[in-house]
Amino acid sequence: MNERNFYITTPIYYVNDKPHIGHAYTTILADVLARCHRSLGEPTFFLTGTDEHGQKVQKAAAARNITPEAHCDETVIRFQELWRELGITNDKFIRTTDPEHKRVVSEILRELYDRGEIYKAEYTGWYCVGDERFFTEKDLKEGKCPECGRDVSEIVESNYFFKMGQYREWLIDYIETHPEFIQPSFRANETLGFLRKDLGDLCISRPKTRLAWGIELPFDRDYVCYVWFDALINYISGVGYRSDEKLFEKWWPASYHLIGKDILTTHTVYWPTMLKAMGLPLPRTIFAHGWWLTGSTKMSKSLGNVINPMAMIERCGVDAFRYYLLAEMSPGQDASFTEENFVARYNSDLANDLGNLLNRVVNMTCRSAAGAIPAPGESTGEEQEFNDAVSGAIEAMTSAITGMKLDQGLAAVMNAVRAGNRYLEKTAPWALAKKGETAKLNTVLFTAAEALRKVAVLLMPVMPSKMAELGHALGYEAEAFAALKLSDLTRPTDIAGRKVNNLGGLFPRIEVEAAQASAPKAAEEAVNVADPVTIDEFFRTQLKTAKVLTAERVQGADKLLKLSIEVGAETRQLVAGIALYYTPEAMVGRTIVIVANLKPAKIRGIESQGMLLAAKVGDQLKLVTVDGEIASGASVG
């Protein structure tokens, strides 16, 4: 491998999973690093993809009554579309169902088997029929299934094992002598801790009777290859191992395997020993990043607090999302994702500092320099100070890329941007224009514009399309600007004389009023428990769901809406005092909750056959509704 070639991978994601912020973060981080290294002029290869075999896919496909292949073909699109949306520039998307990958896995299995690295053994385990899962003695909790607590049955099964244990000493030594191999270093410690206990052999098969959806073992057609042995090989099959040796020579060993900390052991123990057995060199660095947390809880599907990346993008744009993820997490540590935090950082860094600086420069150039960036006059200490901050940012960003500290690099860039705003305050070009000090004015406008150009190049890997817009604002053709590299920043600039374009706000501020309204203070009224109702009393009130068919304002009453609603088979009329909070149009089609056995009453001469439920605090009112689709007339309680 050429030292200057950069090959980076993400894990291959389980195709049956729904993409979430964890997938998005790893992939964006890999993308930014890939773009950075391209920007440094290094040949770069970026691989991502999907892991498509296994029980869950088999089950999901069966449930849909389609083949696993068809299921994968459909679900893989979710990842591919998201990556397109996020501007991911992977050079290849590998799927473990690719014929090429399957052939390579099969060949490797055959070779290792022939060389005695893989053997067959019988072992006893426990099977939970309900979960359809196999457990070892150690997994069990008090003799029961650790997942569901039900009884398990003992079964004897034969499987194939990879002789992983024999490489224990070698791997310990390798990790100890290669501090860059596992990053951050405390993850290397964890791996060593794991290795200090005994290291067993790795079960790499499943009998087809239990799992049919997988790569068949070439030496025993009754078995398929199990999970990791199949999946990990993507890192080499994706760059031509056993299919295009020249390509493989070019890229292997990988510069980085980016992973989440949950799959540390598989990557720092299974994978290196597999490579050792194959006689291949190990990747230079396996980097495990942390989790995104909401509050202090791990993001996970089962906890239902997953932030949908797509939803965030709609709100703020892809580039800002990418910037936030990179600026906020110091790689390796966990980080919290909160909307408040996101808005604060967006407004502060992108809107107030960077976007505003660009706007100031463009506006003044239009007003005081006929819309073209002027050639500079003489420089003074003020220019020097600002330029130093920009140079510092270039230096910091460059070393941040190789040191995997992009958050720090971005901080240095923002520091330069702030220096830019400071520079304008000090030199006050608006005052220079009034006084007619053209030479100094030209110097200031030029210096600021040129600094922005450099900043844009530094931020391009993180925010490619926004920085393209910035380039356009400074009068560059899109393609020419996108082609600018970090390594070009030492060359003389060609910015003087360019016609600027007023974009009218590169990063519009996100106003927080909406966010505040959606998170009102808790009601202060205390609940009176001194006089409780019995359950029978409570159920004298019949609550039912109802669907709003029509809605109109009541003449002469600005607070009232007249609704016709469907309650099961019957249609009723209802008058509700919600007109200040809901328009008639907003009501139609909604499912609401009503008191169905309320004594009818006349309101403004109109009979109301029931009452709808709503929550009220202060000057806010929200309808009580149900969590999803349900027929009208359903009882609530």
Added chain:
RNA sequence: GGCGGGUUAGCUCAGUUGGUUAGAGCGUCGGAAUCAUAAUCCGCAGGUCCACGGUUCAAGUCCGUGACCCGCCA
């Protein structure tokens, strides 16, 4: 229970091999300015650097003990 890491301004965190008044960003407050997305700039806010003990001329920075938190493993 074993191993490892953490506890620094209201919040999020930096603090190299121990050494002058412990830093940044955000937030709060006061002021300036008006080219700009009510954005910007300046200033202030006095944090027992978890606690106790120790080493040292000198400790947030090394050692010990304890408390709390976290990670990996069992």
